Amino acid sequence: MDILFNRRSIRKYTDQPVEKEKIEMILRAGMAAPSAHNKQPWEFIVIDDKKMLADISEMLKYGKMIAKAPLCFLMCIDKNIQDKDAYAVQDGSVAAQNMLLAMYELGLGGVWVNIEDNPSYRDQIRKIHNLPENIYPICYLPCGYRDERRRPTDRYIEEKIHHNKF
Numbered sequence: 001m002d003i004l005f006n007r008r009s010i011r012k013y014t015d016q017p018v019e020k021e022k023i024e025m026i027l028r029a030g031m032a033a034p035s036a037h038n039k040q041p042w043e044f045i046v047i048d049d050k051k052m053l054a055d056i057s058e059m060l061k062y063g064k065m066i067a068k069a070p071l072c073f074l075m076c077i078d079k080n081i082q083d084k085d086a087y088a089v090q091d092g093s094v095a096a097q098n099m100l101l102a103m104y105e106l107g108l109g110g111v112w113v114n115i116e117d118n119p120s121y122r123d124q125i126r127k128i129h130n131l132p133e134n135i136y137p138i139c140y141l142p143c144g145y146r147d148e149r150r151r152p153t154d155r156y157i158e159e160k161i162h163h164n165k166f
């Protein structure tokens, strides 16, 4: 409950590198996610190349924080394993949320960066990371030690809950 209610998106990071063990734990959290028919169709690109981080940041309108992150994950789905678009997005999304929660638990911060704002993003991402045709990118997850403090917010609204019928 602590992780669920206190996690916030973190967009400012210190220069401290993220330890290998923590990177592995975040990836394990992603792979622990539920997936449709338990196909586990995910693939993860771990990005720590400074020039590449700068290039991604330059491309993405809402991903400028990536240039200053020590680390960034690109969450992908293998369409040869999960060919249904809707399932692919859902499988990738639950894995990505697991990773964000793991970051919080490990004393790190991260944020979901979408790649939907411009139809050209996917082609550019394919080139940057050398993705084969069957690998479908879902989102970037920059990650690092937090350089900002964000308070939890209570978003519970009773009126949003409906019983049996809307």
Ligand SMILES: Cc1cc2nc3c(=O)[nH]c(=O)nc-3n(C[C@H](O)[C@H](O)[C@H](O)COP(=O)(O)O)c2cc1C
Pocket: 007, 008, 009, 010, 011, 062, 063, 111, 112, 113, 114, 115
């Ligand atoms: C599907 C999705 C796309 C998002 N895209 C971006 C993004 O491109 N850039 C960004 O800075 N934050 C992005 N966010 C983070 C949201 O802005 C953030 O989750 C929201 O403002 C709530 O704040 P919190 O995560 O701190 O609770 C995205 C979140 C989701 C779930």
